[in-house]
Amino acid sequence: MSENQGENSGTEPLQEAPAEQARETETQSFTDLGVDDRVLAAISDVGYETPSPIQAATIPPLLAGKDVVGLAQTGTGKTAAFAIPILMGVDVTARKPQALVLAPTRELAIQVAEAFGKYASHIPGLHVLPIYGGQAYGVQLSGLRRGAHVVVGTPGRVIDHLEKNTLDISELKYLVLDEADEMLKMGFQEDVERILADTPKSKQVALFSATMPPAIRKISKQYLNQPVEISVKSKTTTASNISQRWVQVSHQRKLDALTRILEVESFEGMIIFVRTKQATEELAEKLRSRGFSAAAINGDIVQAQRERTIGQLKSGALDILVATDVAARGLDVDRISHVVNYDIPHDTESYVHRIGRTGRAGRTGEALLFVAPRERHLLKAIERATRQPLTEMQLPSVEDVNAQRVAKFGDSITESLGSANLSLFRKLVEDYEREHDIPLADIAAALAVQSRDGENFLMPPEAPAPAYEKRSRDDGPKRERPPRKFDDKFDDRKFDDRKFEGGPSTHRKTGAELATYRISVGKRHHVVPGAIVGAIANEGGLRRSDFGHISIRPDHSLVELPAQLSSETLEALRSTRISGVLIQLQKDHGPPMGARPRAGREDRAGGKFPKRKDRDRKDDRY
Known part of the structure; x- marks a missing residue:
C-alpha cells in the first residue's frame, strides 16, 4: 500500500462485485491478488483458499494506494479485505502506530484485533492492540508504550487517548472506518470526524458500510481522496433441507x-x-x-x-x-x-x-x-x-427434561427385560422377597437407586426469575413495545424518544431499583435519547430494560439507571463520550426527575416567587 497525496476531487466509478460473480473469484488465488508469502502462510493456516468477492475487489486497489469505500454487510470477509493490505505495508521496526481501525462496538473491535493477529502470525514483531471502553487503561497504556503497529478501537476511547496524549497518530499511514453507518447511528459522527481531521493528510483511508446514507457520503467526499467504490451483494447460501x-x-x-x-x-x-x-x-x-x-x-x-x-x-x-x-x-x-x-x-x-x-x-x-x-x-x-430468517426456539423446560428422563428410564427397563440374565436376578429377587417380606415394588425401587443417582435423577424446579424478567414474548396479549433486550447495534430510527421523555414504561425497572444520573450533554449538543441510550448501553454493557426516564436539559441530561452500578460500569461510563463530549456521569442528588419545588403560601401571596430567570437556572439542576 502506498501513501496518497492531495485533496478529494471525485469518486471513481462503482465497482460491482456481486455474490453471483463468486464463481469468477474462485479461479483467482490470493497470490494472484499480490499477497506476499508471509500473509499467504497465515491465511492458509486460517483455512482461506480463495478470496471472497469483497476481498478480490478490495485488495488490489488498496495495494495500489487508493482510498476505498466498500458497501458490504457483516460476514462478507471485509476484515481480511483491509487487514491483508495493511499488514503488507506495516514497518515492524517503527514504534508509533501506523494503522488505526475504528469500530462501533467493543465486541467488533476485539474481533477485528483478533483477526489482525491471525493474519500477522507469520510477521515477527508486529503488534496489534485493541482499545475500547470498559477495559482498564493500564492494559492499553502498557500496550501503547510497547509500540503497537495496528490499533483497533472504539471512537470514544480513541478520543480519550488522543486527549491524554497517550496515542500518537502523527505517523499514521492507514485509517479504516469499519461499519461506519453503525458508528453514526450510535452518535459517534463528531468523534469520527475529529479523528479524521487529526490524522495526516497523506494517510490512506478505507471506509466500509452496509448502507450509504448522506452522512457517510459526506464523510467520503470530505476526507477520502478519489475513493474507489466497491459493492458486494449477498445471496442465500444455506441449504433448504x-x-x-x-x-x-x-x-x-x-x-x-x-x-x-x-x-x-x-x-x-x-x-x-x-x-x-x-x-x-x-x-x-x-x-x-x-x-x-x-x-x-x-x-x-x-x-x-x-x-x-x-x-x-x-x-x-x-x-x-x-x-x-x-x-x-x-x-x-x-x-x-x-x-x-x-x-x-x-x-x-x-x-x-x-x-x-x-x-x-x-x-x-x-x-x-x-x-x-x-x-x-x-x-x-x-x-x-x-436472506433466511432463523426461527426462535424456547429452551426445554424442567418438566420437559424430567419427562424425558422418566421415559428413558422406562425404556431401559423394557430393554433389560430381554436380557439373558433376567432369570438369575428374578430368582435372587424372589428369594429376597420371601426372606425379608418386602414388596417387589420396593425391591425394584431399591435396585433402581443402586443404578441411578436418585438425588439428581430429576431436575429441580427453576428459581423464580426477577419480576422484570418474568414476561416473555409468548406470555399472552400485551401492548406493542420495543424489544426488552438491548441490541449492541442501536438503530436510532427505530427508537421512540417519547418512551423516555415522560412517563415510565411498563417493561423497565421500578423506581426503587433506579437512581438519577447526570451527564454533561444536553440540547445545545444536539443529543437525542436514542444517542444517549446507544452510547451508555454500549460502553457500560447495559440493556434497554436498565433505562428509566431520560430528560434532556439545555446543557445536561438526567438519566435513570440502575441504582447499584458496578465499579467497572461506572468507570467505563465516566470515560464515555456522546457527540464528542465527555459525559462525566455522576449521581444527581436533586428532587425526583420531573418534580418542581412547590411555592409556599407566602411566596404566592407576597409576590416572592422567584423570577423567571432564576427559575430557569434552578430547573437546570434537576
Whole structure:
C-alpha cells in the first residue's frame, strides 16, 4: 500500500462485485491478488483458499494506494479485505502506530484485533492492540508504550487517548472506518470526524458500510481522496433441507441450555462449534461428566487421533464432537443430524460452512444457534446475509427434561427385560422377597437407586426469575413495545424518544431499583435519547430494560439507571463520550426527575416567587 497525496476531487466509478460473480473469484488465488508469502502462510493456516468477492475487489486497489469505500454487510470477509493490505505495508521496526481501525462496538473491535493477529502470525514483531471502553487503561497504556503497529478501537476511547496524549497518530499511514453507518447511528459522527481531521493528510483511508446514507457520503467526499467504490451483494447460501433455529441464552447459562437440548432433542451425531482450542477440551470434558459421549478436535490434536475420533463418530461409538472451525474443515460425516453453534460465529461465511456439516446425502439437518443478549446484531447479520430468517426456539423446560428422563428410564427397563440374565436376578429377587417380606415394588425401587443417582435423577424446579424478567414474548396479549433486550447495534430510527421523555414504561425497572444520573450533554449538543441510550448501553454493557426516564436539559441530561452500578460500569461510563463530549456521569442528588419545588403560601401571596430567570437556572439542576 502506498501513501496518497492531495485533496478529494471525485469518486471513481462503482465497482460491482456481486455474490453471483463468486464463481469468477474462485479461479483467482490470493497470490494472484499480490499477497506476499508471509500473509499467504497465515491465511492458509486460517483455512482461506480463495478470496471472497469483497476481498478480490478490495485488495488490489488498496495495494495500489487508493482510498476505498466498500458497501458490504457483516460476514462478507471485509476484515481480511483491509487487514491483508495493511499488514503488507506495516514497518515492524517503527514504534508509533501506523494503522488505526475504528469500530462501533467493543465486541467488533476485539474481533477485528483478533483477526489482525491471525493474519500477522507469520510477521515477527508486529503488534496489534485493541482499545475500547470498559477495559482498564493500564492494559492499553502498557500496550501503547510497547509500540503497537495496528490499533483497533472504539471512537470514544480513541478520543480519550488522543486527549491524554497517550496515542500518537502523527505517523499514521492507514485509517479504516469499519461499519461506519453503525458508528453514526450510535452518535459517534463528531468523534469520527475529529479523528479524521487529526490524522495526516497523506494517510490512506478505507471506509466500509452496509448502507450509504448522506452522512457517510459526506464523510467520503470530505476526507477520502478519489475513493474507489466497491459493492458486494449477498445471496442465500444455506441449504433448504436444514432447519435453522436460535435461542437467546447468556454465556453463563450455555452449558445448562445445551444439556437440556441434548436430553430432549433426538439426534444421531452432533458437532458443537466453539471459538477456541481450549474451549473444545473444556466443553467436551463437561459433557462427558454429564453422561454424554463427547470428544474434542482442534488444531493441537495430531492427525492420527483426529482420524480415530472422526471414525468413532462415523461408527456411532461417539455421538458428539466439539470442534473449532479450522479443525472441522473438510469433515464429511453423513450421520451428523445436528450442528450447534455454541459460540456464535462473527462472520456469515463461517456460519454457512458450519451448518453445511449436516443435511448431507439428501438427509434433513438441524442447526441451532446460541445467541447472548449482546450478540443479537450478529444474528441479524446472519439473517441479512443468508436472506433466511432463523426461527426462535424456547429452551426445554424442567418438566420437559424430567419427562424425558422418566421415559428413558422406562425404556431401559423394557430393554433389560430381554436380557439373558433376567432369570438369575428374578430368582435372587424372589428369594429376597420371601426372606425379608418386602414388596417387589420396593425391591425394584431399591435396585433402581443402586443404578441411578436418585438425588439428581430429576431436575429441580427453576428459581423464580426477577419480576422484570418474568414476561416473555409468548406470555399472552400485551401492548406493542420495543424489544426488552438491548441490541449492541442501536438503530436510532427505530427508537421512540417519547418512551423516555415522560412517563415510565411498563417493561423497565421500578423506581426503587433506579437512581438519577447526570451527564454533561444536553440540547445545545444536539443529543437525542436514542444517542444517549446507544452510547451508555454500549460502553457500560447495559440493556434497554436498565433505562428509566431520560430528560434532556439545555446543557445536561438526567438519566435513570440502575441504582447499584458496578465499579467497572461506572468507570467505563465516566470515560464515555456522546457527540464528542465527555459525559462525566455522576449521581444527581436533586428532587425526583420531573418534580418542581412547590411555592409556599407566602411566596404566592407576597409576590416572592422567584423570577423567571432564576427559575430557569434552578430547573437546570434537576
